Amino acid sequence: MVSAGLPSASGDSTPDWLEPAMAANGIGSFDWDIRRDVLEGDHRACAIIGVEKGRFDSTSASFLSLLHPEDAPVVRRRVERAVAELGQCGAYYRTVGPNGSMRAVRFRGRVLADAFGRASRMVGFVWDATVELHKRDRADRMALLREERSRFIKEAARALSEAVTVRDVARVFTELPLPGLPPDGLVLAAQEAGRVQILGASGYRPDEMAVYDRSLLPAGHPAAEAIRLRAPVFIASREEYRERYPETWGPVSGSSRCAWAFLPLVASGRAIGVCLVSFDDDRELDADERTLLSTLGGLVAQSLARARLHDAEHELAAGLQRVMLPRTVPSIPGVSTAVRYLAAGSGLQIGGDWYDVVPLPGGHVGLVIGDVQGHDVHAAGIMGQLRIALRAYAAEGHPPAAVMARASRFLADLDTDHFATCTYAEVNVDYGVVYAVRAGHLDPVVRRADGSTAVQPVAGGLPLGIAPDEEYRVTRFSLDPGETVLLCTDGLVESRTMDLDTGFARLCHVLSGEVPARGESARDPLEDLADRVASQSADSSEREDDIALLLLRWDGPEGGLAAQQLRRRIGQADLARIAEVRAELRDALRRWGVADLVDTAELLASELVTNAIRHTDRDAMFTARLYRESDTDRARLRVEVEDESDLWPTRRTPGEQASSGRGLMLVEALSDAWGVEPRGTGKRMWFELCAAGPDAA
Template sequence: MAPRTQPPRIPSPAHRPPQQSQTPDWLESAAAANGIGSWHWDIRADRIVCDQRALAILGLEELGLQAGEHVPVCGLQTAAAVAAVTADLAETTARQASITSEEFLALLHPEDAPVVRGRVERAVAELGQCGAYYRTLFPGGEMHAVRFRGRVLADGNGRPTHMIGFVWDATVELHKRRRADQAASVREERTLFIREAAKGLSEAVTTADVARVFTELPLPGIPPDGLVLAVLESGRIQILASSGYDGGSRPPHDHVPLDADHPAALALRTRTPVFLASQQEYRQRFPMAWPQVVGHPKHAWAFLPLVASGRPLGVCLVSFDEDRTLDYEERTLLSTLGGLVGQSLARARLHDAEHELAAGLQRVLLPRRVPPVPGFEAVARYLPAGTGLQIGGDWYDVVPLPNGHVGVVIGDVQGHDVHAAGVMGQLRIALRAYAAEGHPPAAVMTRAARFLADLDTGHFATCLYAEVNVDYGAVYAVRAGHLNPLIRRADGSTAVHHVDGGLPLGVDPEQSYPVSRFTLDPGDVLLLCTDGLVETRRTGIDEGMERLRRVVGGCKDAGLSELADKIARSAADSAERDDDVALLLLRWEGLSASRPREHLRRRIGQADLARIAEVRAELRDAVRRWGVGDLSDTVELLASELVTNALVHTDRDAMLTARLSRQPEGGQARLRIEVADDSDQWPTRRTPGEQASSGRGLMLVEAMSDAWGVEPNGTGKRMWFELVCEAAAEAQP
């Protein structure tokens, strides 16, 4: 195309009046060669005269303009560019048409008319030049673009009289601009898409999240008809999620071996996308895989490998219902998308693996279930930490005790990571073992404190352990730096019950722990929890306990499981929670006629001789409650002899068991006391002299009991005696 020439310099009115001017031949030839039309605007008469080239450029030639006719502008919705007029209106009237300035402005595109008006008015006011670019719609409906240049001429008094200028077609420039705008718009859409896709994929936590985000992506400019996300598992490419496929046309690319002659396998082996523009290309390049595709509605495919850190993870597939040849930019966009999905999938699979590891470890370390305890209903909940590996050191436990009672434990090892969980597992097992051996609460806690200190892990733990009398609802609790328990009474009232406490476990191995005793009434609920339930970054423990008390008090008629779920939901809904939570609820149902009530079992450690006095007091109290208080002195004396004999003459612990059996219909009551140890050394009955200070224990047992003996007990032995009481009374609370 010939280069456009600049409009010639027009002589000023002082040298040549406009009505006498003519276009020079050399200028006419140049204008014709470059498709430039001329126009003349008589400002005072408000008439714009255009030559034939200008009319053609403006699209007015087809309107059938004749000499001197005005341009019909009614019904035109867009404007056309103004043509230049010649300098001499008189000589060109026979081959020119004229319009008014308002008719000319009515031809312009609504967005361009104000711009043209403003520039022309400014040029007239300043007696200067102006130019503009505007759009117009031809009668045939084609959109054209026009550029014009004009200059204002003045009379001898300096008043504007005429404007003359040139006009040329700029439709090619309009098309270029449109294409550039469209390309810019597509680039902007793709940039926005990549940004949004990266944001969505970065927020995807699990593999399922990645699949959901990918299958919902709206690709700009190349809307796909099908999306498939497949992962590499055990040497096969297996579909994880898909969209755009109905039940009758499931993706045929499932369970593809990695070494197969298949586009998905090739893309993953070579780490390079595979683009197939038609079914014919698919059939030619992959004849072995083509039979799987026959009958499916897809006609074009893009197989994008998912790779992270050089490791193949899977393939994402973009498919189309029609043949589609993707250009360079579209392929680049899809390749970029594949990279984003690959990185997100790698993070998600690592998260899933870590979560499964943490959940599995937590399941192993925590009780699989709460064991059933006659007379009690127990419910437990555990919520992992909201951040990190979602594993921690909080735990709970319910331990059936040898005497038929139940021990409940709630604890929290410092931290919520794998190390804390490991320490928690060891401490839980040790504390459970101490409790199951029959040690009293204070001894259980003291031994646990010593055990954690001996582990030398650098961790400490808070803990609350309580032994609950199943028969009478008596609770013997010890606390090591832990939260106090909360009690909801049967009438719905709630209160935090204070339990005397000591230092957390692992701080001082010689720490002793006082025992606090309180009782439960039938229907009362004992609630134990860790601080993650009540304490957050913005909520203190006291405020959190008060909030928990209100929640528990507001669920008077709720079942224990329903109450536990509501408490757990209130903790899970907190966005500020960053610690794990253990929760244990225990409701005492009252006395149960289906289980023996007169049973007591206690362990006395070899090095814990002070424990003998504690056991004597518990035995005396039990005999009184069982309604055979007349035997208390005898029982205390003989039991002390057997226990002392086992501790002095062996190097093992002793286990004392007391059991009362009744004859039916108020007959005799038989009290049996057993003391077992693991020593194979049997007792020898001696006859001490008058001055001897020992050796009379078995003589007392023989003389004061109704029956006694020694029996083998596994690797050790069991010494026992029985006392019979006539007409024993019913047990007392």
């Protein structure tokens, strides 16, 4: 390197004013002979670059070795492009001194051509750019910080918009990573009637928050001032806190925090709480930082207001639903029940689905599942009225068809323009017979003792409230001990993405799964089965409809046999009841293991019942009992029909053309024993049949 001035490109000497101008601005010059690869510069250029004697041999390779490893390839590419194009180039680069110190340099050069148009020399200037580069680095850092803050606001807004409940908002706020403002503590508090409620905190011990939770804020507290003025309060140091708020300095003086930001939460013009952001060092927040925190406070306020409204609506809906549905399911000997209610994932999470378990006269049990049209508070209100009415009709002892018909008339009389679907089933707890009536609702599903599951068809009628004079048909089916019947609403088996057939197939598959035996689980296996069925439904956030679910398992008497007694009252005007009693007697005898007595017993029982109904004006009581003799393994069936008439039966000998009078003759001829006994008021007619033993089948 030389410290002499460079000749101009035209060969003229350097103007006298150029050297003082370059010296005043700290600019050095260089000249690189491209063909000989010799690089020379004046003393200012050497000082700016940091060249020391002995470290530089005037070659381009030696110059590049002085540069920072990240900058050398950039300078090389730009110089090579300028040489190839006979153009200009320039760049910032960093040089590394012997002791590892770095300095920033900027150069600008131009390639000159010889008489043949070939690249011959590069001449140019260099100057110290450390201050300039620092300014650019700081500008880059500020631009990056602004970008991070903008991204943070977007991410915070997204996270807070997805927060549904107050707890979600508190969790999101206390986990926010503030860009460039690493706080040591975050607190979210709501205000109600002048008291603050701590919703969430990070960086604070529980005992620190307990002092303020659900307490009145002192008027001189910075949080109270922020809420009162609806403006942020920023405190840069402990001294500033002590000077501005001496009344509340005491509890704060023992902490290690040195700066605070109290952000009021204002929604719809009303202050609903405050956010606290604290730091463990003195922090004079600049305008951008204060704007960031104020914006964050606004986002949290809007999310908190929305979440509080959601929680209030959810609590209202849940409370209303709890009132409308049975608080507890009654315990009835001989059967086990399990119920579930799952609210839809949208709206008020309240609707018209309901279930009920009704104890009936004679120890029987009624099962109800239904769904009122609609998914709102109005539907829930109608559901509550209909549930109570249907429960009352069932508890009065009306047969299933009458219960459903009366419920339909009741709903029609309400004049609500709503209808309801419903399935009602009366279960004979003595021997597991189910009498089901369906009003536009889903069929029951039965899980048999061997684990197989199938839909049980039930004769259907119109939904309740559509045709007040609708007559409903009863479908009868039987359960063996340990078998389960399931009633549900359509939300369990039908959705926009699943048709009814697919839903029932999936439900049957779930029900058919292995169920732990009684005693193997701490819970009743029926409860586990109810949980498994409920879990197959869609997640609550996706569920489109409410789900009501009712399971009943007929446990039967101890030992697995049906109770060997059948007792029924038959109304004097209820002739259809005679056919029902005959059917119940048939099922009972098959279950008791004396199926060979079915035909005879049914015929003779029908004769006695018909005789009592026809010749009296009172109800009759039918009773069938099976006795077993342990020594002979014989079974004896005794059937009794009681009435309150003093008229004694007379055995007649009817003529060939007579249409009546053969009842007692049949009883005498086919029974093993029969008789009539007085009962004080009325009488008891009976007959007995003997069987050799339990039916092998």
